[in-house]
Amino acid sequence: MISVQEILTRPLFNTARVVCGEKGLNRSIRWVHILDVPNFESLIHGNELILSTGAGIQNDNALHYVKGLIDQGATALCFELGTHIHSVPTSVVRYADEHQFPIIVFDKVVRFVDLTQDIHAFLIDRHHHQLLELDELSKSFQKLTLHKQGTLKLIKKIKEAIPYPLVYLPLQNEMPYCVPVKPKEDIQFLQQHVERDRDDEFESTYWTFNRETYYVQKIEAMGQTWGYLLIEHSDVTSFEKLVLDRASIALAQMILRRTYNEEKSLLQSNRWILDLMNDRSCNEREILTTIERRFPSVQTPFYYRICKVQHRHSVVENSDQYYMIQRIRSLFEQKAIPIFITILHDTIILFIIESKACNRDFYDFFLSKMSSTEALDTLHFSFSSRKTKLHHVKEASRESELVIQLHHTSFHTPCFYDELGIYQLLLTISNDELDRFIQQQLKGLYVDHVRNREELLATLNVYLQNNCSKQKTAERLNIARQTLYHRLSKIEHLLGCKLNEDCFQRLSIEVALCAYELRS
Secondary structure (H helix, E strand, C coil): CCEEEEEEHHHHCCCEEEEEEEEECCCCEEEEEECCCCCCCCCCCCCCCEEEEECCCCCHHHHHHHHHHHHCCCCCEEECCCCCCCCCCCCHHHHHHHHHEEEEEEECCCCCCHHHHHHHHHHHHHHHHHHHHHHHHEEEHHHHHCCHHHHHHHHHHHHHHCCCEEEEEEECCCCCEEEECHHHHHHHHHHHHHHHHHCCCCCCEEECCCCCEEEEEEEEEEEEEEEEEEECCCCHHHHHHHHHHHHHHHHHHHHHHHHHHHHHHHHHHHHHHHHHHCCCCCCCCHHHHHHHHCCCCCCCCEEEEEEEEEECCCCCHHHHHHHHEEEHHHHHHCCCCCEEEEECCCCEEEECCCCCCCCCHHHHHHHHHHHCCCCCCCCEECCCCCECCCHHHHHHHHHHHHHHHHHHHCCCCEEEHHHHCCCHHHCCHHHHHHHHEEEHHHHHHHHHCCHHHHHHHHEEEEEEEECCCCCHHHHHCCCCCCHHHHHHHHHHHHCCCCCCCCCCHHHHHHHHHHHHHHHC
């Protein structure tokens, strides 16, 4: 956009003069609009330079007309004197000055078609040059991501393009930057404000801190916010917003590259988890010391869980794994929950120390955040039961494997070993033993050549789930009562027993149905 002051330098405005609102000459013009009707509320969007012949501005309604333009966000008004209006009323001058709304008049006739053509050409030319400048800035930002001290150089480059005070607030363990330098107390105030609002998922917007207005641009990557760029100004232009957007992408790349390298190093230091999982000899005292050094608030004895994270369909690349790990670690760090992470082939392994904050509400929050993140909704999360002794890590690993095994048999399954119920037993039994048990309990229903076998098994499953209520079963299956009676009669014939006479027989059949689903 261009300012009113810049418009006045155009040759066609040589005969124009500003009669009031001089303090608003720096206001931006987005477009030019010719407006000669008194009712225009739905005709303009804001930031327009309004051209008028004065036909709609008679002396008795001029103030109402100008008030309407100001309320609708118009930038300035320009009209001819002589034909329809001979002078600007004193009330209009006073009101325009109060609201810094420039009113420009022509004492001679000027063709509006020439004005609009000239100004629009000027706007388009300015826009073209800004696109070229933005492209050059983007290239500069990308080059600086590969420089030593690239963050500081990039911040200085942003400041060259945007004349207002600039603040960079990272959320990681990194130093904030301010150009020009701000008092330490002001920086701490801004950081506290950011930390308080970081979970609100707000978009780029204006914030007011300590009576100062800032435009805030989030630095995002992998569905996570890594920091903020703040411009201390209440009216940032669209070009300046685009500069901040490009700069935030470059900063996100630098942050991800740095955290990627840090994560690789950290994963190697947590290989003791794999040693415990594989019963390799290790010094438990050293491991406890490592945990206490990393998280001084952890006191022994403590509870922990092992969680394994696997991709549902295919093996992911190492770089994608590291970004997933960064996302996982960030969610745990937000709640100050101690966690150690390592990798074994395509599996991410979490050693979670369960502090007070690590309850079921947190796990629900964690899983919902992970599943809502793009490209992370195809992951299996399998949590073991709670353990206290480090030598139980192997057992915890086995439990999480059983949860994953159940995931492969059904889409809707629990993530926690504690919630597997009867499957805790069934998953530990060999397939041959399960087949023998299913055959013994389901008898004729387990024979392949039985007509409509799957339909009968599904009916039996729903019937038992509804405590042998025929009415509820018929409603659930959406079938007639007589159809249900016919199916139940056939099922009991194939089973060789009455379903509601022997509770132990019924329990055995229910377990056999679970085993059948598992084997299927």
